[in-house]
Structures are given as C-alpha cells and as structure tokens.
Amino acid sequence: MSAMLPAGTTIGIIGGGQLGRMLAMAAARLGYRTVVLEPQADCPAAQVCNRQIVAAYDDPAALAELAAVSAVVTYEFENVPVAAANALAASVPVRPPARALEVAQDRLVEKTFLNGIGIATARFLPVDDDAQLAEALAAFDGSGVLKTRRMGYDGKGQRVFRNMETVGFDGTFAAMGGVPLILESLVAFEREVSVLAARAADGAFAAYDPAENVHRDGILHTSTLPATIPPQTAAAAHEAARTILDALGYVGVIGVEFFAMADGSLIANEIAPRVHNSGHWTEAACLVSQFEQHIRAVAGLPLGSTVRHADCVMENLIGDDVGRAPALLAEPDVMLHLYGKAEARPGRKMGHFTRVTPTFPPS
Ligand code: AMP
DSSP states (O other), X not given: OOSOOOTTOEEEEEOOSHHHHXXXXXXXXTTOEEEEEOSSTTOTTTTTSSEEEOSOTTOHHHHHHHHHHOSEEEESSTTSOHHHHHHHHTTSOBSSOHHHHHHHHBHHHHHHHHHHTTOOBOOEEEEOSHHHHHHHHHHTTTOEEEEESBSOOTTTTEEEEOSOOSSOOTTHHHHTTSSOEEEEOOOOOSEEEEEEEEEOTTOOEEEOOOEEEEEETXXXXXXXXXXXXXXXXXXXXXXXXXXXXXXXXXOEEEEEEEEEOTTSOEEEEEEESSOOGGGTTHHHHBSSOHHHHHHHHHTTOOOOOOOBOEEXXXXXXXXXXXXXXXXXXXXXXXXXXXXXXXXXXXXXXXXXXXXXXXXXXXX
C-alpha cells in the first residue's frame, strides 16, 4: 500500500487506551473509520471509534477479523505481541513495522540497536542473577539503574543503586521478579527531553520541537515547550530520530526520550514506537498534532506541518487531579483533554491540559 487511503476506509488500531482514543479522533477528522482491538469493553477508544473488537491482542479469530475489515493496522502501545503483528502483516499492512515492536520491547535489544546505528545510550550490561548484578555494579563504580528488560513503563520494575558496595545483593534478582534484567549506568543528566518524529512510506521525515519533560513518581508530570536546550542539541535530537526511523524502515510517529547533558550532548534513553504522552502538547500548539501526523503517515497521506505556533506546558491529570477539570475549563489559555475513564484510581492517567502562550501577536 503506497497510495493514499481514500476517506471512508477503515484503519485498525490495536489498543484502546487514551492514545488509541486520540488516534481514532484524528482519523475521524480526516474522514476515516476506525476499528479498535482491545479486551476491555467500553475502553477510552471505544467511546469514539466506529467499532471495538473485544478480544485479547493475540486472539487469532479477532486478528483475522481486524485484518479483514482494515485497510491498514496500527497500534497505540509497544507491548503488542510481535507474533500478532506478524500474523496481521501477512494479510494487511502493519504500520509501524513489527520490527519496531521487537526493538522497543526489550531494553537490551533496544540499546544494542541504538548503539549499532551510532546513537549513544547509558552503558548497560545484562543481569540474569545476583552474581551478575554484583559484577555489573562493580563495572559501573557501584551505581546504576536496574530495570526489567521487558514490560517496564512509567518507572515500574526499576531500582536505583548509588555508590553501593559491590557485595550483598542476594535476593535482588528474585525480588525483581526473577525475570531478565539490565543494569544501566546512572546518567547525571541536566534535563530530560523527548522528540516526536514521523516518517512516511516514501521516506519523508518531519519532527516536532523537543519537549522538556519532568517526571513525578516515575510518571510524566509536565512537558514544556520550548525546552531549555541549545539549537544544536535540538537538531541532534531530530537527527537521531531520523536515523532511528530510517534504520527501522518506519512508517508513523515515534517518540524518542533523551537525557540532555550539561555539555549539550544527548544520551538516548528509550524509544516508543507510537504516539507519546510527551507529544500531547502538539494538539494545542501545532497545526497538525502527533495523532493526525501518525494517521497521515499510516494512511499514505503527505506529512503535515510540525511548526509550533505557541509556547506551552502540558500537564497530566493523574488520579484525583481530574477534579481540577472545572477550574481549568474556566482558564482562557488552557486546552483540556479528558480520556473518558470512569474511575480515578491513583496513578491512572485521567486526562491532561495544555497551557498555551501564542508566540506571535494576534492580527
Ligand atoms: P525509563 O522507564 O527508562 O523511561 O526510566 C524512567 C525514568 O528513570 C527516566 O525518565 C529517568 O528519569 C530515570 N532513569 C532511567 N534510566 C536512567 C539512567 N540510566 N540514569 C539516570 N536516570 C535514569
């Protein structure tokens, strides 16, 4: 499929969370229909898409149905089973490609991939038992971040070691779940930034300005534009994103998280082969949001403008924060976005808002 998908045709989306919801809304605005595969009924995306297939992501009958009704299939989270993406790809284009999932699902594979294409990461060593942890910590002068290789998100499955003696880690491996781990060297970064970038099937590339991100309790709290980094650091972030997209033969939007160092250099932390929380600001401060950009790319449409017309700060509404919604609605410079989740559990992303300051005088 290289032609433009005609309006009225159906895009399949695997995953029905808020990102799937925002993708479905962007698709609708461009005239497309969407079918979402998600095991949880009445999920955020189900409320705005044309149809939900309520089944597990790896259910063969559901995947066959999704392939049958979709002109292209995309996804909203990186833990889509690779086997499911490959099964779909036999009968319908899957964008981004399954290879992007493979790389993003395992931190060891991801960092090896990034280093292989010339992109710096923290130093890293695989850890598969307590003895290897002691050796790896010794190699990194007693400091490091121990992470599960797979299924980690929002800082879950992580443990930080600082200036530790390299003895006495008995039980740590088991306490981390007895699953394959990776120890990363502790990066003394100045700030965290991320870039949302897109690649079209013909290789066209577009990138948004880097956002400066602040995390709280391991969850993204704010994304601020512009980031306080020099122009050459922003350019380097774009160049790294382009290198990653080209190496993967990628189609769609990707999120790349970096640590920005005091000397202006960047260290890549992780890639998210999907639209990303740190790109929500694009909805309020760009003509074409990350969601529309992703739909454009997977539907074979030309990529849109990434020009930013406002400075802005996006803030997540986590759990009970959603109670701030009425007050936020009263603020003239705020764009509010709620996800349609009934229950405000602690740590649950319920919505976000973006406070915008236009960067040009109104005419
Ligand atoms: P991650 O799940 O890899 O995105 O990590 C969650 C957060 O932990 C990051 O946003 C950083 O704030 C911090 N972090 C992760 N890895 C490292 C590292 N190697 N050095 C220092 N801080 C880290």
